[in-house]
Amino acid sequence: MNVRRYQARSMQDAMRQVREQQGPDAVILSSRRVDGMLEVVAATEAPTESTPPARPSSVRSARPVAADPDLAAMRRELRDLRSMLAQQQALSERDQWAVRHPLAAEISERLVECGFEDTLARSLIGAIQEDMASDDAWNRLRARLSASIATVQPGVLERGGVLALVGPTGAGKTTTLSRLALHRIRRLGPDSVTLVTLDRQRIGAYKQLQAFGQMAGVPVMLLENERDLVSLAKRAASGHLILVDTEGRAARDAAEHPLFAQVRHLIDLETWLVIPATHQAGVLRQVLQAFQRCEPSALVLTKIDESERLGEILSVLLEQHLGLVFQSDGQRIEEDFHKADTAHLTGLALGESSVRLQPRVEVENSWFASREQAPLVRPEPSPRTATPTPTPRMAPAPSVMTRDSLVLESVIPFRKSAHAAY
Structure with a gap:
């Protein structure tokens, strides 16, 4: 290693001396002012024994030199310094942007605190004008975010056919299946739906569906494979709905062995x-990517009430093309299951709806109204301590609903929260 020290009146003069003495491949190691002069330390690789001394304009030898610990440490320091300067420059540019756009910067920071990714936050505030009032700007951003979340209509629940729920373990597939079945029973009666499970790994899942089927008066079948599902679907009457529960799968298994491909x-x-x-953004992205091979047509978002930062989840949903069809925010079968409501989700994600909204009992859309049953009469409220009348089919229990009481509940309009838009 050839290290030399130069003194000059300016950096241009010092660079000229370095090029003349050590060539264009010399590296500046340090520079400082000493007694009014600029002192520069430069280094270049020493020539090898088989190569004559290089002239100032010669090309650096391709043969590597022996490692110098001091030089390696100095190079690491220079690399770290470059990285630090780049970060400071980026931070400075962001600070300058914040000074020029204080309202947008404030809203962007608030979105990031709610869990939204920084790139998404910067995109959402693109339509905000600095002369707008803060409340107006926030309302516009809320509306833009709500409109950006795709939703779909549950057409299969109207026309019938086979609807299968897929997803990772613990996502809430079995509970969602029971809720969808109860909706179908509410409209067309227990003869219009069949429950099927392909989950032979978890006995508890089948037992849960079996108990629900006994109470609701609908058949529940445990099938061996997908071919049995084909046979069942071909025997079903036109308009009949077959709801299929599947076993939870890890992302890698779902990608390598997609369900229903054959x-x-x-x-x-x-x-x-x-x-x-409740999934983190990175895990949720893996799930969405892995289950694409199952060709899902819609998403059901569950456990909203357990999410710490819903903005993180919405950031992921906005990246993909699947629309949201249902959402759930609790364990209650009726009150905590809603059709997709992006306005309510947005409010929750922005920290504006922390209190659970009270349910309504009115039926506002014929999607839930029975076409064949008599007009419904809302029962008079009874005290919590009142004991239901026993039925000959099943003895009543505090935590288990009898079949007759479930049928009675199934003809009572589903009560949806005030945020649900049917």
Whole structure:
């Protein structure tokens, strides 16, 4: 290593001396002012024994030199210094932007605190004008975010066919299946739906569906494989709805062995992907990517009430094309299951709806109204301590609903929260 020290009146003069003495490949190691003069330390690789001394304009030898610990440490310091300067420059540019756009900077910071990714936050505030009032700007941003979340209509629940729920373990597929079945029973009666499970790994999942089927008066079938599902679907009457529960799968297994790949073309099959709002953004992205091979047509978002930062989840939802069809925010079968409501989700994500909204009992859309049953009469409220009348089919229990009481509940309009827009 050839290290030399130069003194000059200016950096241009010092660089000229370095090029003349050590060539264009010399590296500046340090520079400082000493007694009014600029002192520069430069280094270049020493020539090898088989190569004559290089002239100032010669090319650096391609042969590597022996490692110098001091030089390696100095290079690391220079690399760290460059990285620090780049970060400071980026921070300075952001600070300058914040000074020029204080309102947008304030809203962007608030979005990031709510869990939204920085790039998404910067994109959302693109339409904000600095002369707007703060409340007006926030309302516009809320409306833009709500409108950006895609939703779909549950057409399969109207026309019938086969609807399968897929997703990771613990996402809430079995509970969602029971809720959808109860909606169908509410409209067309227990003969209009069949419950099927392909989950032979978890006995508890089948037992849960079996108990629900006994109370609701609907058949529950445990099938061996997807071919059995094809046979069942072909025997079903037109307009009959078959709801299929599947076992929870890890992302890698779902990607390598997609469900229904061999039978999808044989029957009228639709799949919904059930995802929990408790997943971190990175895990949720893996789930969405892995289950794409199952060809889902819609998303069901569950466990919203357990999510710490819903903005993180919405950031991921905005990156993909699948629309949201249902959402759930609790364990109650009726009150905590709603059609997709992006306005309410946005409010929750922005920290504006921390209190659970009270449910309504009015039916506002014929989607839940029975076409064949008599007009419904809302029962008079009874005290919590009142004991339901026993039925001959099943003895009543505090935590288990009898079949007759479940049928009675199934003809009572589903009570949806004030945020649900049917």
